[in-house]
Amino acid sequence: MEQIEVREYDLPDSYLFKKKVDVTSVKVWIPEKTCLVLGRSNDPDGSLHIRNIISNNIPVYKRPSGGETVILTLNTVVISIAFQQTNFKGGRSYFDIINNRIKTLLEALGIKNIELKGISDIALNDVKILGSALYQNKEVVFYHAVLNISESAELMERYIKHPAREPDYRKSRKHREFVTSLTKEKYEVNKMELITVLEKGLQEIRLPST
Amino acid sequence: MRYIFKFPDIGEGITEGRIIKWYVKKGQVINSGDPIVNMETDKVVTDIPSPKSGTVTALYGSEGDIINVDDPLVELEIAGVEGEEAQEIAKEEPKKATEETVNEKGFGVVGTIDVAGDSALLPPTNEGIVETKRSEEVQPQKVLATPVARALARDLGIDINVVKGTGPAGRVMKQDIHNYRFAIQAPAPKTSTGTEELIEYEDLTQIRKTIAQNMVISKQTAPHMTIIDEVEVSKLIEVRNKYKEKFIEQGTGLSFLTFFMKAVTKALQNHSALNAEFDAENNRIAHKKYYNIGIAVDTDEGLVVPVIKAVDRLSFLQLSQKIDDVVTRARERKLTLDDFKDGTFTITNYGSIGGMYGMPVINYPQAAILGIGRLLRKPIVRDENVEIGNVLPLSMSVDHRIVDGGEAVRFLNRVMQYLADPVALLLM
Numbered sequence: 001m002e003q004i005e006v007r008e009y010d011l012p013d014s015y016l017f018k019k020k021v022d023v024t025s026v027k028v029w030i031p032e033k034t035c036l037v038l039g040r041s042n043d044p045d046g047s048l049h050i051r052n053i054i055s056n057n058i059p060v061y062k063r064p065s066g067g068e069t070v071i072l073t074l075n076t077v078v079i080s081i082a083f084q085q086t087n088f089k090g091g092r093s094y095f096d097i098i099n100n101r102i103k104t105l106l107e108a109l110g111i112k113n114i115e116l117k118g119i120s121d122i123a124l125n126d127v128k129i130l131g132s133a134l135y136q137n138k139e140v141v142f143y144h145a146v147l148n149i150s151e152s153a154e155l156m157e158r159y160i161k162h163p164a165r166e167p168d169y170r171k172s173r174k175h176r177e178f179v180t181s182l183t184k185e186k187y188e189v190n191k192m193e194l195i196t197v198l199e200k201g202l203q204e205i206r207l208p209s210t
Numbered sequence: 211m212r213y214i215f216k217f218p219d220i221g222e223g224i225t226e227g228r229i230i231k232w233y234v235k236k237g238q239v240i241n242s243g244d245p246i247v248n249m250e251t252d253k254v255v256t257d258i259p260s261p262k263s264g265t266v267t268a269l270y271g272s273e274g275d276i277i278n279v280d281d282p283l284v285e286l287e288i289a290g291v292e293g294e295e296a297q298e299i300a301k302e303e304p305k306k307a308t309e310e311t312v313n314e315k316g317f318g319v320v321g322t323i324d325v326a327g328d329s330a331l332l333p334p335t336n337e338g339i340v341e342t343k344r345s346e347e348v349q350p351q352k353v354l355a356t357p358v359a360r361a362l363a364r365d366l367g368i369d370i371n372v373v374k375g376t377g378p379a380g381r382v383m384k385q386d387i388h389n390y391r392f393a394i395q396a397p398a399p400k401t402s403t404g405t406e407e408l409i410e411y412e413d414l415t416q417i418r419k420t421i422a423q424n425m426v427i428s429k430q431t432a433p434h435m436t437i438i439d440e441v442e443v444s445k446l447i448e449v450r451n452k453y454k455e456k457f458i459e460q461g462t463g464l465s466f467l468t469f470f471m472k473a474v475t476k477a478l479q480n481h482s483a484l485n486a487e488f489d490a491e492n493n494r495i496a497h498k499k500y501y502n503i504g505i506a507v508d509t510d511e512g513l514v515v516p517v518i519k520a521v522d523r524l525s526f527l528q529l530s531q532k533i534d535d536v537v538t539r540a541r542e543r544k545l546t547l548d549d550f551k552d553g554t555f556t557i558t559n560y561g562s563i564g565g566m567y568g569m570p571v572i573n574y575p576q577a578a579i580l581g582i583g584r585l586l587r588k589p590i591v592r593d594e595n596v597e598i599g600n601v602l603p604l605s606m607s608v609d610h611r612i613v614d615g616g617e618a619v620r621f622l623n624r625v626m627q628y629l630a631d632p633v634a635l636l637l638m
Binding site: 003033034039040041043049051052054055056057058064065066067095119120132133134135136137138165 | 228251257423
């Protein structure tokens with residue numbers, strides 16, 4: 001039986017949900033190496049092409065939040081935000097507020113035809129460009145998302161199986177038909193500029209208090 | 211009075227969720243706002259707070275179970291509501307079980323949360339007003355166990371239902387699985403040999419773990435078949451000796467490995483089964499039209515196999531430079547993840563250290579590996595005369611699911627043809 005080590009999530013944004021936050025904390029970052037991140041209840045057998053992962057020695061982590069498995073590479077940008085817990089509404093509303101802000105910020109960078117899709121995706125022309133997930137406990141609401149700058153969907157297919165659950169708009173499409181990147185959509189993005197814009201713009205988010 | 215708290219829609223319009231972790235147990239006294247369970251829905255993992263204070267009398271579902279929105283989650287005994295009052299409440303028309311705002315504001319992860327739906331308020335005991343099954347009756351026939359214990363039992367092939375749990379409420383813990391395993395294996399009593407102090411234990415390095423893992427996967431997955439042969443390479447030696455100085459002038463050596471890689475690549479272009487991968491999940495064989503050759507490098511830390519990509523498109527000089535580069539970086543531990551990716555065939559040149567033949571282990575999921583032994587000067591028969599030849603021993607293992615014996619021999623014959631007559635590498 002092929003087995004794989006699933007590591008505890010200790011990527012650079014993990015500090016955000018491990019402590020109480022008093023103010024909104026935003027970290028937008030580029031992963032240092034390729035890795036796979038399972039959703040909270042994903043299991044490697046069901047979600048990953050284990051042989052390919054073992055043969056390429058790709059580390060696998062399990063994050064605290066929900067959703068399906070994602071790949072992080074040098075060609076992606078991760079957006080991580082921690083809010084102080086309040087009595088505010090649950091998951092869908094967080095996704096709507098944050099992803100709408102990201103949409104606005106991307107539009108300001110000249111990216112067009114952006115839509116919020118499914119529960120927590122952002123798409124360009126009906127093809128996914130960003131996926132997000134949420135974790136919350138008594139003290140913190142932790143949102144994180146992966147924005148695909150230039151990673152190939154073929155790499156995702158190499159490591160990630162078709163997810164067990166999918167949003168309606170996916171319509172059983174394979175990764176290569178369902179996922180795109182800014183580069184593939186012909187947008188030349190300066191990563192550092194993008195990170196600066198996102199960090200500044202997301203820092204300003206204020207959630208309704210009730 | 212008993213109170214049943216149902217799994218609420220936590221704001222996504224979802225219909226179900228998975229129990230990740232219980233924070234409370236039967237008999238525990240909790241306050242309104244205390245987190246009782248960690249739940250996962252499609253995209254969200256969240257703690258669910260209790261809307262009431264009371265004593266937990268039942269938990270509905272085990273960790274890992276999926277439950278629907280509106281299904282009972284936890285049952286509480288709430289002090290201060292008794293007798294007729296409770297019966298009157300229980301007789302009330304069942305409340306619509308959606309989207310009612312929680313009154314308790316002490317703590318709330320979610321704002322729209324279900325409070326006590328159908329038959330949620332029960333009389334204390336046996337009063338026959340509304341009968342709801344107790345948790346023991348409605349829980350699925352699944353033994354209580356931690357997720358780690360379940361995973362471990364599954365991996366070890368142990369039926370978790372026969373394992374006696376020692377955790378809370380008889381929950382099966384990881385250690386219970388280990389204990390059960392050791393019990394059924396009934397190991398022989400350990401006898402002292404007096405050698406323990408002569409054993410030095412070495413922790414596995416990451417590279418050693420990876421090697422071990424890959425070797426086991428390869429041997430357990432791919433049925434290996436190994437063929438061995440010898441090739442006389444005097445012409446190859448001549449060519450190499452003739453040109454190696456010119457390569458040195460250009461800053462690189464000309465090793466035999468360059469010729470081996472070129473010969474293998476040229477042969478792979480005619481024998482695609484050796485450059486393939488067995489795709490069991492999709493019941494097919496993937497024949498690769500690119501030629502990325504891995505070279506096994508012996509380093510101080512252990513074996514590594516960096517890959518040189520598109521060997522078919524490299525000149526002898528370019529290939530020699532690439533070999534120098536990866537071997538140097540391998541020994542300096544400067545290889546990156548990309549250096550190991552996407553190999554299609556591997557060469558292990560153990561002859562540079564010594565040894566003639568081997569049974570190399572395939573670098574899975576590749577289909578074959580060629581082992582090259584130490585160059586020998588030994589008698590050969592040429593034109594009915596016995597001469598001293600330069601003989602190279604070759605050992606090749608293939609994944610017998612993909613490569614038949616005949617095809618393996620034909621491939622090796624072609625490699626040998628190129629090594630015996632290296633000019634053919636350029637002409638044929």
